[in-house]
Amino acid sequence: MNQVQPHSLFTDFDIDLFKAGKHFQLYEKLGAHLIEVDGVKGVYFAVWAPSARSVSVVGDFNFWVQGEHQLNVRWDESGIWEGFIPGIDKGTTYKYKIQSNNGGLITEKADPFALYCEHPPHTASVIWDLDYKWKDSKWMEIRKDKNGLDKPFSVYEVHLGSWKRNAEGKFLTYVELADQLVSYVKETGFTHVEFMPIMEYPYDPSWGYQLVGYFAPTSRFGKPQDFMLLVDKLHQAGIGVILDWVPSHFPDDAHGLGFFDGSNLYEHPDRRKGYHPDWKSLVFNYGRNEVRSFLISNAIFWLKQYHVDGLRVDAVASMLYLDYSRKEGEWEPNIFGGRENLDTISFLIDFNEAVYANFPDVQTIAEESTSFPMVSRPTFLGGLGFGMKWMMGWMHDTLQYFAKESVYRKYHQNDITFSMTYAFTENFMLPLSHDEVVYGKHSIQGRMPGDEWQRFANLRLLYGYMFTHPGAKLLFMGSEFGQTSEWNFEGSLDWHLLQYGFHDGIKKCITDLNALYKSYPALYEKQFSAEGFEWINYSDNENSVLAYIRKGNKEKENLIVVCNMTPVVHDNYRIGLPRKGKLTEIFNSDNEEYNGSGVSNSKPIKIEATPWNGREFSAEIILAPLGISVFKFS
Incomplete structure (x- = not known):
């Protein structure tokens, strides 16, 4: 040698x-x-x-x-x-x-x-190479149309190690997932999948968020080319791929980036900035130019070499604030006396500008839980430059509202309507993510009140409200069929539940909601603009009913949405309307196919010249128990 x-x-x-x-x-x-x-x-x-x-x-x-x-x-x-x-x-x-x-x-x-x-x-x-013959040229040519902010964006969040296991309880490989996961996502109608971190990580209980191999897909499920095949197959099925990306911190494992050459090379040398107390991990030195090159190169790498369509950036709030999870005296203000990390802000701007300059047809999505301004606004306007931001306030308020027994909801009408006061300050994605189904929080289904029928009716109502609320959508795996237990990263989802009518009904409901979202432009063309939403009635707290209009580019394609948050059936509920004609119900969460009771508006409803809700026209509709109805004009 x-x-x-x-x-x-x-x-x-x-x-x-x-x-x-x-x-x-x-x-x-x-x-x-x-x-x-x-x-x-x-x-x-x-x-x-x-x-x-x-x-x-x-x-x-x-x-x-x-x-x-x-x-x-x-x-x-x-x-x-x-x-x-x-x-x-x-x-x-x-x-x-x-x-x-x-x-x-x-x-x-x-x-x-x-x-x-x-x-x-x-x-x-x-030692490896990235030789692979891609077959997704059709997707890459039309990706800009599929990935735009004025397009349907419904994301299925997946942890590859626990989506499904084989008969022996072992991981499915990337190759097996390229068959089973792709067909399932296509069947249920999601437009994108989001993979929790697939970059190499040493510790399974970290779920992948403690990375050591930033440029290597984890070998748990196969070789790099096998992961390319999975992305390729998703693209061939018309499904976009988003990766969780973790530039916020990294573990101090002996073989990793920490103290790499005997110095604080990648991590900030000041422990007040270079150590994360929540995760017992190290924080990148965003002010060091070579580290910025490393991180932004890594983002570009996945977009270029693996044809990824978006990056969801983890824990942005922890990056933005010097005092994040730190007590008084454990952090140092910036040069202006503030708590913002100026190096991070500069880095995120550089990151987003580099991504969009090289790949204008992808999306970057910030998991950011504070009111930091203009996260999803262009950098030339003073924003951070992300394409979207998770709407954590909507998630918190909505889950808290739906956890209440229906008899008490009339006292909390403002909780469920509050999101519309700030819904258009950012390009928001509505997340019901993995973080909401662990650590004793229960599954999404497990949070719903009432008897079994009511729990599943509430869940269908929640999902209908989510899909008709402005913004992109994200749902964690298992929630689409009403998983009853919390997520367990060490096992498979409870697929056996689909043999039961209520669970199969939830899956059918989600499939139809995805189809509805993709079929009606009023639900996505202006999903990030105040022009895309108008209240009909948000003040009927006595009946716990909400009614609103979703608007697209063509007025004649606008949709009417009515939510009944109680199990009381209303046979003649009148709502004000902007025009004459007829209403035709195109979705009802109480459909018998979903294991609902079948209360619906089976025939077109004539709109009358009767003033109501401050409008010139109105109509009487039937409100299903714990149900949501969507109508089109005809």
């Missing part, structure tokens, strides 16, 4: 961009690359370790012996160590053995840019 030979993939311009925090394709340079030099095949290695005294590549090819293959540090003070090792091939396992200038500390680190990793609990990186 020959020793390390001098070689570089870096140009001077690459180094300048890296140092400036503007190199957004670092994965093409750093890491391990299968190349050929002077007719000899091997691997070029490059790693950033500016505080290292020496860096060796160790692996199964040299019996993990330090010093056998020592990289060379570049002359330009970039802190990059590099070199070419001939004779190494795909599948070789390796790590970097780093001797630090800080007291000579020696550590073994996985490659931060590794494309593939050993199956946990093993921790080595694996």
Whole structure:
């Protein structure tokens, strides 16, 4: 075996961009690359370790012996160590053995840019390539139309390890999921799937949110090309793919990014900014240019190499505020005396500008739980530049309202209508996510009050309200068929429940709601604009009834929505209307097919010239118990 030979993939311009925090394709340079030099095949290695005294590549090819293959540090003070090792091939396992200038500390680190990793609990990186023949060209050509803010956006959130297990209780592979998950999502009608983090992570109970392999899909379910197949198959089925992306923190595992070269390389050196007390993890140094290049390159990597259609950015609130989960005296104000992390704000702006400059047909989505302004507004207007933001207030108020017995709801009408006072301050996505079905919160179905019939009627009503409320939609797996137990990441969803009528009815209801959402432009064309919504009546708290109009670009296609939040049937409930003609019911959550009672408006309803609710016209409709009805004009 020959020793390390001098070689570089870096140009001077690459180094300048890296140092400036503007190199957004670092994965093409750093890491391990299968190349050929002077007719000899091997691997070029490059790693950033500016505080290292020496860096060796160790692996199964040299019996993990330090010093056998020592990289060379570049002359330009970039802190990059590099070199070419001939004779190494795909599948070789390796790590970097780093001797630090800080007291000579020696550590073994996985490659931060590794494309593939050993199956946990093993921790080595694996030489790999990303060769794959994509078959999703049709999707990529029309993606902008499918991914736009004025298009239906209904997301099925999935944890790959617990969506479904095989007969032996083991994980389904990416290849198996490419068959079973794709067909299921297509059947139920969701427009997108969102995968909880699939980047390599060491600890299953973290659900993937404690990453060590930012550029490697986890080997738990297969090889990188297998994950590409899953994305490819989803695209061929017309389904978009969103990845959870975690730039907010990372674990301090010995083989990970923490104290990488004997210094605080990736994490902020000030523990008040570099350590997260909630998750006992390290926080990136967003003010360091090379770290910004690393993170933004990682975002671009998944969008480019894996054809991903969006990134949901985790825990943005924890990034934005210096005092997040910190007591007085445990944080330091910014230079203006405020609590905002100015480095983070600058980083997120750079991230969104880079993503949309390179991929204008994708979406970035912020999980941000505070009132920080203009999260989903363009950067040129002073915003952070995200495409959407999770509407955490809607989620909290809605679940709290629906958990109340119907007899008490008349005292809480303002809770369910409050969201409309701020619904258009951001491009909101309505999330009923994994966070709402763990840690003793119960499943979504388990929060519903009343007897069995009422619980499922309430659940159908909740979903109908969600799908007709302005904004994009997100539903965690299992909620679409009324899973009764909390989510357990160590097992499968309770698929056996679908043999029962109430659960099968919920699934059919969700399938029809997805079809309704996609079929009627009034539900999505102006879902982020105040022009897309108008109240008919929000003050009938005595009956706990809400009535509103959803509007699209064409007035004649507007829809009327009426929610009855109690089990009382109203045979002649009058609502004011903006025009004459007829109303035809196109959705009713009390449908017998959903295991409802079948109370409906089976025939078109004539609109009368009778003033009501401050409008010139009105009509009498039937309100089903704990039901929502959607009408079109005819």
